[in-house]
Amino acid sequence: MYRYDEFDSDFVRDRVKRFRRQIERRISGALTEDEFKPLRLQNGLYLQLHAYMLRVAVPYGTLNGRQMRQLAMIADRWDRGYGHFTTRQNIQFNWPKLRDTADILDALADVEMHAIQTSGNCIRNVTADHFAGAAADEIEDPRPTAELLRQWSTNHPEFAFLPRKFKIAVTGSPNDRAVTKAHDIGLRMVRDGDGAPGYEVIIGGGLGRTPMVGKVIRPFLAKQELLAYIEAILRVYNLYGRRDNKYKARIKILVHETGLDKIRAEVEQEFSTIVRSTAGSALPDLQEIARIESYFAPPAFENTDGDVVDIVGAGDKEFLAWTRHNLAEHKQPGYTIVTVSLKAIGAIPGDASSDQMRVMADLAERYGHDEIRISHEQNVVLPHVRKRDLPAIFAELKRVDLATANIGLISDIIACPGMDYCSLATARSIPIAQDIARHFADSTYAETIGEMKIKISGCINACGHHHVAHIGILGLDRKGVENYQITLGGDHTENFAIGERAGPGFSAEEVVPAIERLIQAYLELREGPDETFLTAYRRLGQEPFKQALFPNIQPARAA
Amino acid sequence: MPIVTETGFQTEPNLSFRGVEALAENCKNLTLDVDPDTEVDVLSDAFSRIDLIRVHFDSFADGRGFSLGRRLRNAGYRGRLRAAGHLISDQFRYALECGFDDVEISDALATRQPEHHWIADAPARPTYREKLSDVSARLPEAQHAADRARSALRPVSLYKPLANVHEQVVTQVTHYTDGLFSFRISRPSTFRFRSGEFVMIGLPNAERPVFRAYSLAGPSWDDELEFYSIKVPDGPLTQHLQRVEVGDTVLVKKKATGTLVMDALLSGKRLFLFSTGTGIAPFTSIIRDPETYEKFEQVVLTQTCRTQAELEFGLNVVAETRGHELLGDIAGPDKLVHFTTLTRDDHPHTGRITTLLKDGHLFDAIGMAPIDAEQDRAMLCGSMDMLRDTGAICEQFGLVEGSNSRPGTYVVERAFVD
Numbered sequence: 001m002y003r004y005d006e007f008d009s010d011f012v013r014d015r016v017k018r019f020r021r022q023i024e025r026r027i028s029g030a031l032t033e034d035e036f037k038p039l040r041l042q043n044g045l046y047l048q049l050h051a052y053m054l055r056v057a058v059p060y061g062t063l064n065g066r067q068m069r070q071l072a073m074i075a076d077r078w079d080r081g082y083g084h085f086t087t088r089q090n091i092q093f094n095w096p097k098l099r100d101t102a103d104i105l106d107a108l109a110d111v112e113m114h115a116i117q118t119s120g121n122c123i124r125n126v127t128a129d130h131f132a133g134a135a136a137d138e139i140e141d142p143r144p145t146a147e148l149l150r151q152w153s154t155n156h157p158e159f160a161f162l163p164r165k166f167k168i169a170v171t172g173s174p175n176d177r178a179v180t181k182a183h184d185i186g187l188r189m190v191r192d193g194d195g196a197p198g199y200e201v202i203i204g205g206g207l208g209r210t211p212m213v214g215k216v217i218r219p220f221l222a223k224q225e226l227l228a229y230i231e232a233i234l235r236v237y238n239l240y241g242r243r244d245n246k247y248k249a250r251i252k253i254l255v256h257e258t259g260l261d262k263i264r265a266e267v268e269q270e271f272s273t274i275v276r277s278t279a280g281s282a283l284p285d286l287q288e289i290a291r292i293e294s295y296f297a298p299p300a301f302e303n304t305d306g307d308v309v310d311i312v313g314a315g316d317k318e319f320l321a322w323t324r325h326n327l328a329e330h331k332q333p334g335y336t337i338v339t340v341s342l343k344a345i346g347a348i349p350g351d352a353s354s355d356q357m358r359v360m361a362d363l364a365e366r367y368g369h370d371e372i373r374i375s376h377e378q379n380v381v382l383p384h385v386r387k388r389d390l391p392a393i394f395a396e397l398k399r400v401d402l403a404t405a406n407i408g409l410i411s412d413i414i415a416c417p418g419m420d421y422c423s424l425a426t427a428r429s430i431p432i433a434q435d436i437a438r439h440f441a442d443s444t445y446a447e448t449i450g451e452m453k454i455k456i457s458g459c460i461n462a463c464g465h466h467h468v469a470h471i472g473i474l475g476l477d478r479k480g481v482e483n484y485q486i487t488l489g490g491d492h493t494e495n496f497a498i499g500e501r502a503g504p505g506f507s508a509e510e511v512v513p514a515i516e517r518l519i520q521a522y523l524e525l526r527e528g529p530d531e532t533f534l535t536a537y538r539r540l541g542q543e544p545f546k547q548a549l550f551p552n553i554q555p556a557r558a559a
Numbered sequence: 560m561p562i563v564t565e566t567g568f569q570t571e572p573n574l575s576f577r578g579v580e581a582l583a584e585n586c587k588n589l590t591l592d593v594d595p596d597t598e599v600d601v602l603s604d605a606f607s608r609i610d611l612i613r614v615h616f617d618s619f620a621d622g623r624g625f626s627l628g629r630r631l632r633n634a635g636y637r638g639r640l641r642a643a644g645h646l647i648s649d650q651f652r653y654a655l656e657c658g659f660d661d662v663e664i665s666d667a668l669a670t671r672q673p674e675h676h677w678i679a680d681a682p683a684r685p686t687y688r689e690k691l692s693d694v695s696a697r698l699p700e701a702q703h704a705a706d707r708a709r710s711a712l713r714p715v716s717l718y719k720p721l722a723n724v725h726e727q728v729v730t731q732v733t734h735y736t737d738g739l740f741s742f743r744i745s746r747p748s749t750f751r752f753r754s755g756e757f758v759m760i761g762l763p764n765a766e767r768p769v770f771r772a773y774s775l776a777g778p779s780w781d782d783e784l785e786f787y788s789i790k791v792p793d794g795p796l797t798q799h800l801q802r803v804e805v806g807d808t809v810l811v812k813k814k815a816t817g818t819l820v821m822d823a824l825l826s827g828k829r830l831f832l833f834s835t836g837t838g839i840a841p842f843t844s845i846i847r848d849p850e851t852y853e854k855f856e857q858v859v860l861t862q863t864c865r866t867q868a869e870l871e872f873g874l875n876v877v878a879e880t881r882g883h884e885l886l887g888d889i890a891g892p893d894k895l896v897h898f899t900t901l902t903r904d905d906h907p908h909t910g911r912i913t914t915l916l917k918d919g920h921l922f923d924a925i926g927m928a929p930i931d932a933e934q935d936r937a938m939l940c941g942s943m944d945m946l947r948d949t950g951a952i953c954e955q956f957g958l959v960e961g962s963n964s965r966p967g968t969y970v971v972e973r974a975f976v977d
Contacts, residue, residue, distance in 0.1 A: 007690055021679070022649065030672050035647050038620060121620070151687040157656035158629055161622030224793075227691070238626045239596070277633035284691045285795075287772075290943055 002062070002147050002295045004112040011154070012109045015116060019043045020102045042122055042160065044115025045101055049423045054093045054101060055118040056108060060128035060146040060170070061089035061374040061381075065361035068372055070111040072357035078104050083357070085342060085350040087414060087465055088167070089127050089374045090118055094421055116154060121162045123153035123234070127169045129177045130375035133296060134337050134383035136329040140189045140197060142172035144293045145226070148284060151292075152227050159234050163241035164249035166234070176494040179376065181205045181214040182468060184251045185233060190220065198222045203233060203263070204255030207462040211498045212252040215260050217267060225275075227284055232270035236263065299369035304334030304386055319394050321443060322405035330384070338368075338382040338390070339375065340397060341404040341412065345441045348430050349415045350378035359400045363393055376465075378414055379407065410452040410519075411437040414465055418458030418475065419482075425458035427475025427482040432456055432511055439512045440519075449519055451532045453492070468492035470534045471518065472499045473511065484511050488518075488545055489537045502546050514549055521548035561669045562641075563651060563662040568674045576613055595623035599634045606636045613663065616644035625657040632658035632766065648676040656686065725750065725811045726763065729803050730783055736868045739837070740801060741776065741787040744809050752815035753822065754779045754848040755841045755938070757972070759812040760786065762799050768810060769795045774840035774940070774972070775815060778847035784811065787840040787872055817841070819938050821854055823961045823970045827936040829927075830855040833912055833949050834873075835863040835941035841972065842940065843876040852889045855936070859896045859925060863912045863941075865903040873899070896925050913948045932957030937969040946971050 004012075019039075026036040046053040056071070063071075071091060075083045078100050079093045086092055096104055108114055118125055126149045128142040129135065149168055153159070159166070171178040172189040180186025186202035199221045205214025221229050237251045240258070255263050328337040340360060343349050352360070360380055364372045367389040373381035385393065397403040406412045413436060416422065418429030433456055440446050455469035459476070466472030472487035483505040490499030506514050519533075525544055526536045537545065561568040576592040582605045590611040593602070602609065612631065614624045624642055631640060642654045643663035654662055664672075720726065727744040734740040752758065752775055761768035777785035790801040803809065819841045824830075830851065832842040839862050845851050846860055862873045877897045880886050900908040900915060908915070908924055915921040922929045930937070930953075937958055939949050950960070953969045961967020 007685075011687070018649075018680075025672075025676065030676060031647065035619060039649055121622075148691070152691060154687050156688070157653035157686075158622070158625040160653060161620055161625070161650075235626045235629070239623055239630075243621060243623075273630075273633055277635070285771075288691050294943065 002059070002143070002292070009109070009112065012112070012114045012116075015043070015114065015155075016102060016105045016109055019105060023098070023102060038120050038161070041120035042117055043101075043105070044118040045098075046119060047423070048094065048421055049419070049425075050421070051095050052098055052101065053421065054096045054104060054115060055086070056091050056093070056113060056115045057118045057125045058089050058091060058113075058374050059150050060126060060132070060143050061130050061376075062132075062143065063372040063374065064370045065365040065372070067111045067113055068357050068361035068364070070107060070113070072354035072361070074104055074107055075354040075357065077107075082351050082353045084348070084417065085352065085374050085378050085380070087376045087378060087416070087463060088125060089130070089376055090125060091374070092417075094417075119165075120160075121164050121166075122160045123149075123156060123162075123166045123168065126150050126153070127167070127178060127183075127376060129171045129173055130373040130381050131177060131328060131337055131383060132172060132373075133298060134330055134335075135173055135175075135177075136331045137175050138173045138331065139191070140172040141296055142170040142178070142187075142189060143296050144289070145172075145187065145189070145199075146170050147292050147295075148226070148289065149230070152230075152284075159238060162234070162238055163243045164246060166237070166251070168230075174494065176492075176496070177375075179465070179468065179492045179496075181496040182207050182211075182465070182492065183214065184237075185230065186214050187226075192220050192222075196222065199226060201229065201233075204252040204260070206250055206252040207465060207467045208250070209247055209460045209462075210253065211462070211467040212256060213496055213498065214252075215255065217260065217264050224284065224286070224289075225271075228274045229267075229271050231274055232267045235270055236266045240266075298332075299371070299384055301332045301335060301384070302386070304388070318398075318403075318405070319391065321447075322394055322403055323390060325405045325409060326407045327390075332384075334387055336385055336387050336390070338385050338393060339407045340380040340382065340402050341406055342379050342402075343406055343412050343437065344401050344404045345406075345411060345437045346434050347401075347437075349413050349433050352380070353400075356400045356402055359396060359402065363396055367393055377412065379412070405443065406446060408451050408453075409446045410440045410449050410454060411446060412453075413437060414453075414455040414469070416456065416458050416463035418456075422458060422463075424461060425475070426460070426477035427458050427484065428508070429456040429458040429464060429473075429475055432473060432475070432484065432508065435512050436515055439516065448523070448529070449533070450529065451534070453490075454515070455490075465492065466490070467498045468496070469499060470532075470537070471515065476505065478505070482508050484508065486514065486518075486549065488542060489534065491534060500542055502542060503550055517548045517551070518545055521545055560663055560665065561674075563664060563674075563677045564660070565655070565678075567678060568669065569661075574611070582608075593627075595621065595627050597627065599627075599630045602631070602636070603634050606634075606638070609636070609638050611639040611641060612636065613641045613643050614659075616642055616646050619645045619647045619650060625653060628654070628657040628659050648672045648680050651677050651680045656688075721810070723813050724761075725813060726808050727784070727811055729805050729807045729809060732803060732805060735871045736866070738790050739788070739869060739872065740790065741785060741872055742803060742809075743777075743783045743785045744811070746782055746784050747811070747813075750784075750811070750813070750815070752779055753817075753820045754844040754850070755819035755821075756815040756817035756844075757841070758815040760800075761796060761810040762803075763808055763810055764799060770810070770812065771796045774817070774819075774844065776840040776843045778844050780848070785843075787837050787843070789837050817972060818962055818970045819845070819940060819972050820963070820970075821850060823963050823966050824936045824938075825961070825966050825968055826854060827968070828855065828934040829857045829859065829936070831930065831935060831937040832858065832860045833937060833939050833941070833945075834861065835912065835945045836869070838940035838942070838945070838972075839873045840940070842938070843873065845938070846890065846895055847876070847880055847883075847886060849886065849889060852894060857894060857896065857927075858890075859898065859927070861898045861900070861912055861921065863900050863902065866901065867904050867906065870899050870901070873897070896927075898925055913945070913952060916949070916952050930956040930958070932959075932968060935968075939969065939971045 022039050025031045044055045079095045084092045126146045128146040132143045133141045166184045168185045169178040169180050169183040170187045182205045188200040190200050201218040202214035203217045241254045242248045326339045330336050368382040369384045413433045415429040415433040419425040453470045455465045456473040457464035457466040466474050468490040474485045476483050485505040487499030491497040574590050587608045589609045592613050616624045640659045642659045725747040731743040757772045757774045759770040760773050761770040773786045776787045791797045958969040959967045
């Protein structure tokens with residue numbers, strides 16, 4: 001993985017020093033609260049419902065054991081013994097005190113971590129496929145690109161006060177696990193007709209209040225032109241993006257209101273000006289790119305063979321269930337990708353205790369080439385594991401309640417922090433997730449249902465990605481009462497689709513019975529166990545599911 | 560109204576600013592006020608008539624002015640550029656990096672955020688953007704970094720003298736193939752280097768010239784500086800550099816550095832210099848330095864290229880060394896062995912140096928014993944792949960990588976590729 005050099009570590013230390021001074025200047029009154037706020041946010045510090053929240057960057061979701069252990073230390077020393085992994089591959093600490101935050105940032109700097117640009121109207125932490133460098137279906141590793149963008153966007157002088165936040169995601173696999181169509185910029189690594197590497201550039205996607213599917217602005221961009229092109233997009237957005245209404249300030253609205261063709265013409269013109277006027281200095285140094293790429297060379301895999309079944313024979317049923325659901329295909333024979341579920345039945349999705357973090361750190365160091373990934377589905381990934389080490393890994397995970405065999409199943413729910421923590425939330429999300437997981441706790445039942453993505457957001461900002469869930473749940477406030485709207489048929493993969501709203505909302509107590517009715521309807525309607533909920537929904541349309549959700553309402557009759 | 564500059568608060572006589580409508584009057588020495596939504600086209604025809612453009616920031620949270628500043632500079636505006644209105648001290652370096660010269664703030668803000676807040680925010684170190692476009696930013700020397708940061712601030716769209724750079728004149732250019740050439744430039748009287756080091760060079764063709772690491776191909780005693788380069792059609796620097804002619808100006812940064820130096824090696828008997836492509840450049844410096852032959856009994860230079868024509872530079876330098884009135888005596892064929900191998904054309908020896916090292920062909924061909932870690936030392940310069948593979952072979956021979964701070968038995972140039 002990427003190793004800091006002197007440049008990076010000096011930079012991060014310098015940044016912490018600056019932040020200490022900014023806190024002092026806020027206290028002395030040199031900075032007003034309004035002026036301090038964006039500075040605080042760009043160092044990852046939010047003011048939440050009950051306390052400050054510190055969002056730590058996990059660039060493109062990659063960590064090593066030492067870093068994970070430091071997160072555990074921070075959780076114990078300055079928080080309440082746990083951390084929360086988010087849908088943007090970050091970790092949040094929910095209870096730090098303002099006066100401790102600079103010390104926490106120093107502790108992060110000790111292990112080459114930081115909280116820079118995890119918030120604020122700037123270019124945020126760049127996300128990438130959590131199986132990068134390991135997945136069998138990968139064309140090219142997206143992490144060097146993500147790292148290049150991280151460096152380029154860090155402390156960017158021109159793009160620190162954008163109309164609104166700006167999120168970039170990169171995928172190097174045709175099976176899109178990075179949700180590139182729901183980002184301000186999505187990059188898909190592709191090859192041109194001659195086999196030269198480059199990117200398909202997608203802009204204007206997003207969820208939130210106005211979900212939009214990203215659109216292709218450039219079908220092929222040569223690799224070396226990336227930074228100049230991204231700079232052109234950002235400059236056009238910074239100058240023309242709306243600043244009159246923060247709900248209409250994202251680039252997706254600019255693209256939607258201006259039209260893709262006109263935006264493309266603007267961007268292309270800006271791009272050619274950049275390339276011309278800077279005599280090439282806007283393009284990255286190829287040597288520097290080569291250096292970055294060299295940090296992501298694959299680990300030294302051993303030539304090993306054998307499948308899981310060979311290893312365990314007829315073994316323990318629980319272990320076999322875990323290998324059925326929590327593994328993904330690795331490019332190296334004899335190896336596999338393990339997803340550690342942070343969705344134990346009844347637990348808070350994405351939360352990990354300090355003990356659990358330390359166990360995952362140990363496992364990564366002992367069995368996983370010291371690599372850990374955070375997925376946007378709020379799970380933790382050990383990307384390079386030998387299949388024969390699986391029994392040992394499973395046993396260790398089980399000891400700390402991390403061996404739930406539910407990846408991709410109905411209880412693998414994404415949920416934002418909701419009204420339990422967040423000051424923007426209009427409803428609770430976590431208890432709803434817990435209720436659903438408990439209701440479907442029976443593993444045989446969950447396996448019968450098969451692949452199912454439930455995602456819950458506690459407000460219209462959609463941090464829980466409910467728009468792209470097979471069953472999405474959006475918590476709203478209706479005259480002081482929590483009300484949950486259900487959307488159906490969303491998809492976050494390369495077959496990207498935004499879910500459709502299925503009628504009026506439900507009270508908190510009505511959510512689980514409503515989901516149960518949906519599931520029953522699906523099980524009756526499906527053509528067989530191979531037809532997933534999403535496929536069945538696409539085949540049948542919304543009507544039969546709507547009937548299941550609202551059995552007392554007559555369906556619209558065809559005339 | 561204080562004007563914040565890099566050196567502190569300044570006051571200036573009251574200027575009268577006018578709006579863009581003043582452009583219609585065909586006056587000169589204009590001082591203009593513009594809003595952040597101004598299109599650059601409105602101004603670009605009149606740049607030569609404008610002395611100062613003041614971009615108004617309504618709120619520090621509205622970053623449009625930064626983009627306008629960058630656009631004006633990219634479009635070729637070279638006059639003064641000022642940001643005015645509500646900016647906070649934490650944005651000072653952003654304004655400078657976007658091409659502004661100074662920031663005008665209200666008296667009230669100057670009281671609340673006094674001078675030292677603004678000065679403290681001025682950049683002390685290079686930015687990530689500079690690092691990505693210039694290898695020298697990675698060098699640790701603090702002074703060097705500070706020089707770079709200052710030079711990056713120059714608010715001009717065409718080159719103006721930089722503090723950490725020498726401007727030198729091209730004295731000779733030799734083209735070998737479609738892809739290779741060498742050139743010599745005058746040497747600044749204060750420029751010192753150790754044979755084998757590299758330096759950053761560039762051309763005075765942009766606001767922030769592109770600099771690239773180049774090995775100094777001549778020996779440290781030479782009156783001029785010599786470089787050996789590839790020509791990359793789209794290379795940010797080499798596409799222009801390959802067109803230099805005698806009399807042109809080349810920029811040379813003041814500090815040379817590198818690890819392919821005698822100081823990074825422990826003493827020994829034989830010195831192996833392994834090169835591919837233009838990686839021979841640091842070694843054409845080393846083999847022309849008498850000190851090399853004081854420290855080592857024998858020097859073996861290996862040169863791997865694709866075609867015969869690509870060997871020419873190396874062959875010329877070796878011949879010139881042997882014919883040199885002073886060096887000729889100490890660098891005879893028994894002391895300096897030049898082994899050439901080609902990977903594409905026919906040649907007495909063919910194949911990659913790694914293969915020839917592994918199968919022992921190299922040692923048979925030069926009639927010497929294989930590498931012995933006790934008495935042999937090595938230097939490597941070539942592509943990333945070559946460095947990795949040859950480095951691994953050196954390690955197999957028992958050699959240990961050294962550096963300036965901790966000399967070893969072999970060294971690699973990591974800041975230099977191809």
